[in-house]
Amino acid sequence: MPVVITGATGELRVRIPRDEQTIEYTLSYENIEGGDVLQAHIHLGQKHTTGMIVVFLCTNVGGAPPRVPRRTRRHRARSGPPAR
Secondary structure, eight states: OOOOOOSOEEEEEEEOOTTOSOOEEEEEEEOOOSSOOOEEEEEEOSTTSOOEEEEEEEESSSOOOTTOOBOOTTSOOOOOSOOO
C-alpha cells in the first residue's frame, strides 16, 4: 500500500486493567479526506512494509473477527474481552 500524506490526525488510548481480562480503548480521528472511515486496525510488519493486520479496532464492512465493534457516528470505539 503506498504512503498517502494528508492533514488527518488520530489518537488511540488503550487501557489494560491489572486482571488482563479486557482491553479498553478509545479511538478518535479528524480531518479524514476522501470519504468515510471503513475500518481501523493495527498492522505488524518489518520497517517500510505494511505487514499483516494483528488487531481490529472497529469496522463498518465485513471480514473482521467476531466481537469487533462497529464504528460509531462519534468516531469512537470500545472493545470487550479479547478473543483467546
